[in-house]
Amino acid sequence: MASISSLFTSLSSSFLFLFSFATSQSILLPTDRSNQAQNCPSSSSEPLSYNYPVIGIVTHPGDGASGRLSNATNASYIAASYVKFIEAAGARVVPIVYNEPEEIIAEKLKLVNGVIFTGGSAKTGPYFERIKNVFQIILDRNDEGEHFPLLAICLGFELVTKAVSKDNNILERFSAKNQASILQFVDNAATNISIFQRFSPQLIEKLSTDCLAMQNHIFGISPQRLQTNDALSNFFRILTTTPDKDGKIYVSSVQAYNYPVTALQWHPEKNVFEWGVSAIPHSEDAILVSQAVGNYFISEARKSSTRPSMKKVLDNLIYNYAPRFSGAVGSGFDEVYLFQ
Template sequence: MATTPTIPNPKLRSIPSSSSASSSSSAFPAILAPARPHRRSSTSMANPRSASHPGDGASGRLSNATAASNIPASYVKFVESAGARVIPLLYNDPEETLLDKLSLVNGVLFTGGWAKKGQYFETIKKVFQIILDRNDAGDHFPLFAICLGFELVNMIVSKDHNICESFSAENQASTLQFTNYSVIQGSVFERFPPELLEKLSTDCLAMQNHKFGISPQRLQENYALSSFFKILTTSADENNAIYVSTAQAYNYPVTCFQWHPEKNAFEWGLSMIPHSEDAVQVTQHVGNYFISEARKSSNRPPAEKVLNNLIYNYSPTYCGKEGKGYDEVYIFSEYTGKSLNE
């Protein structure tokens, strides 16, 4: 994941490095980590970051009393299961705090959600530019953008807030159709076993839960998007309308998913989430790829600062009984990051 501020419902994640300039390091699932080249070791540590989304996540509503934000615990588990640690980014963090947290991570993860404007959008836009700048400066600093995260990246790259189209793909499991099997090399799918790759195109192993997306035609017709992204897979919604389900940047370690790779193993609130062994393997392979990319970051932040900012300093809230789609969420009361259940 990546280092990102917590945002009201839309989410960003960041991963901090576990040690300071050590000879060996481990990956941390957080989604923003800038790095200046220290001597890279054979093992590297990655710290991803996630950005919080507006709202408490449990009730499905914005908090009535505070500037609450949340990060679903499934994104945290997704990153941790691949061997990384997470630093949460609050979308309403002061800019100085946001930048400080981003200096502690090795990658960023933009989560799903619903917020497409206001402070959340501005924070995502700022973090996205930092990710590109960090890569341009020589650090390998990956971004994973999931569902809403992909939609926001489309809006930012195209500079068009209306670039996304309507689709009917809520609570739907789907296949992933590769545009060409040559696109697999060097992508998130590169290390998938051949039999699992084949099943992706025949079995419904990808969980979809969105009302918006972008068609291959619209992406290709937009010069900014077609110059930035290579389409890896497409999927069909309930009306057989085709949308881009996975895309990867040509020149940056940026991978975007309209589907939810984290849900297969870590969410149970939606009836159509696939939980088969194959589906769980999809989650694990995608998570492993993200953290393998984060390990390439040369960022080695001070261990004490990392420990003070890890998600371990907060407690998740069980909200599965509410039937809102998430089993557990981390709820933050305001930019201070204090957990509502502490």
């Protein structure tokens, strides 16, 4: 009992000593740097890399939910996943409503630093004609000396393929609907000078072995058909190919030789922001794939020399519209923006 009492007394003394020591010390505060010069650049300056990039996304005909949100004949939509995909990489979105008058679309294109053609199903008619028109404007602006990038996804890939080849029958049928897939890299150089340059070697390896790329298409183009079409083979370099459910190989990623134009048959936006289809990969590696694609594209947009009026940008941002929850009606999208 005496030893326990002595131990308690010793511990109490130690505690009192430490408490006294602590309270006798001055509390250390961060050094006051208020009088030191600030070396951060002014936010009003315009660096070579533009820090306020805006991306134009062309709308697609319909409501994105097979008429269950709107059956208006003039309706068009943008899946909210594309908008979030762009925002997550540090940019904002201006919707390019495909069936607006041509002069309005031309003015909106002057406000943006890059363009996205989305996935969808409309391969003919007024929509295809508008995509061809916008695509030509993109090429013209680059020819005039502006760095003006395009990211064409799924249907966007297919329509650009038709536009470049000038062959409306260039596409072939594949069985790649609602399928997560690998990407087969054509050569090692493709990972160093293309959209894949921001991918770590480990992620490149996983892309070639794990199903991290979400496919959702029934049309595409084989490597053989692309390479034997002079217009396409002179315009695009094949980066990756992918086997469909039957083992038939199609081109899954291309990049233009002389323009900042990238086309992906797969959907980088879905991995992070779409949940309605069970095949969509949501692993950490799949998320890293999406983020790397978004960061690359916005890094290209930052090279644009366009410096639009901020007032006009604010008036046209997609924030002027409210997204609609479409997942509850069983569409392939969780949310859509409707325009009509």
